[in-house]
Structures are given as C-alpha cells and as structure tokens.
Amino acid sequence: MVSDRVESERTRSDLIGCIASIFAALAFLTLLLLPTVPGTEGRIYIILFVDPIARMIGYWAIYQRLADARPRWAELGFYPLILGTVLLIGRDALKESARINLLTPSDSPINSLDVLLELLVILILPFGLAIYAWLIATTRPLRRWLSFVIVPQVIIVFITLGPFAVPSLGGFRFSRLLVFYAMILSFAKAIWLYSPVAHPKVR
Numbered sequence: 001m002v003s004d005r006v007e008s009e010r011t012r013s014d015l016i017g018c019i020a021s022i023f024a025a026l027a028f029l030t031l032l033l034l035p036t037v038p039g040t041e042g043r044i045y046i047i048l049f050v051d052p053i054a055r056m057i058g059y060w061a062i063y064q065r066l067a068d069a070r071p072r073w074a075e076l077g078f079y080p081l082i083l084g085t086v087l088l089i090g091r092d093a094l095k096e097s098a099r100i101n102l103l104t105p106s107d108s109p110i111n112s113l114d115v116l117l118e119l120l121v122i123l124i125l126p127f128g129l130a131i132y133a134w135l136i137a138t139t140r141p142l143r144r145w146l147s148f149v150i151v152p153q154v155i156i157v158f159i160t161l162g163p164f165a166v167p168s169l170g171g172f173r174f175s176r177l178l179v180f181y182a183m184i185l186s187f188a189k190a191i192w193l194y195s196p197v198a199h200p201k202v203r
Helices: 012-033 041-069 071-100 111-138 145-160 176-194
Strands: 002-009 197-202
Touching (some): 041 176, 071 111, 111 145, 145 176
Antiparallel strands (some): 002 197
C-alpha cells in the first residue's frame, strides 16, 4: 500500500555525478584565472579532459534518475549527449592545435574537418540537451528547476558554433562570460544530483 509519506533516495550514481560536477565547476573557476594564451597546459587539460569527462559523468548520473521513470526517452537524450560531447572534444582539439600553430580557419588544412565537427555538434548536442530539459521538467518527482538552467546551454551551443555562431562569441568559446555560466551550470547539477529524490513510501 502506498501512503502519503515520502522517503528520500540518494544513490551512488547521484553522489558520483555530484562530485564530478563539483570538479568541473572548480576547473572552470581555474580556467577563469588562467591566461588566455593558446597552448597553456592547464587550459588544454581542462578543455580537453576535465570538462568533457566531468560533463559525461554528470549526463550519466542524470540519466540514472530519468531512466527510472522514462527509460526510452532517457536513452534518446543520453546517447546524443555523449556523442556530441566526444565530437566537441575533437573540435576543441583541432581549434587548440590551430591556435598553437598560429593557423587561421582559412589557411588551416583541418578547416573542413573542423566545420564538419561543428555541424555535427550543433545537430546532436542540442537535441540531447533539449530532451533532458524536457524530461526533467515533466517527470515527477524530479526537481524541475534544473531544466531552466539547461535551456540556455542549448542557445549557447548555437551562438558559439557553426553557421549560427555570433562572430563576437564564436571566436572566443571559452570567454569569461561563457566559462562563468558553465561554472554555474556545473554547481547547479551538483546541487540537483545531491538533492535526494522523493518517492511515495510503501507500507
């Protein structure tokens, strides 16, 4: 019999995702303090390793919560997010390589691959983010506020990548404003994952 009382659950995946999100937030804070000189060791390490790995762990932890209620929709959002993040790693690696070698997009031999990766990212990553935001906003008993924090991330992908990129932002994807937002988003995910999910208590 299901009573009106609720019991709170915080799983191991929630804690793993929370810790990963905190690490990501601290990494972004470090990125704000680092010089913007291309090729800086700390900058490359954060952009190509710490940020994407922590992000994928966070996506996985959120998926664990969503899968309990809507497993098929959760998978439909999870796999594009992982694939989009991997493609974004490749795109960022190409960008950093071009900057280190003082190449411009017009004369870089990797320009075609860079354009292809950007197009794939803006087609795949926002799709997964939108599904996650929708599922979080419409799935009980999840706390819905995180969906409103994720929605701007969809917009940021479009204004910093591909043919929809705003020139003043697209050339500086890790500008201070965007890094600050990424830090806030990571802290928001950590709080959301640490907050236990309330379920009806069976007696």
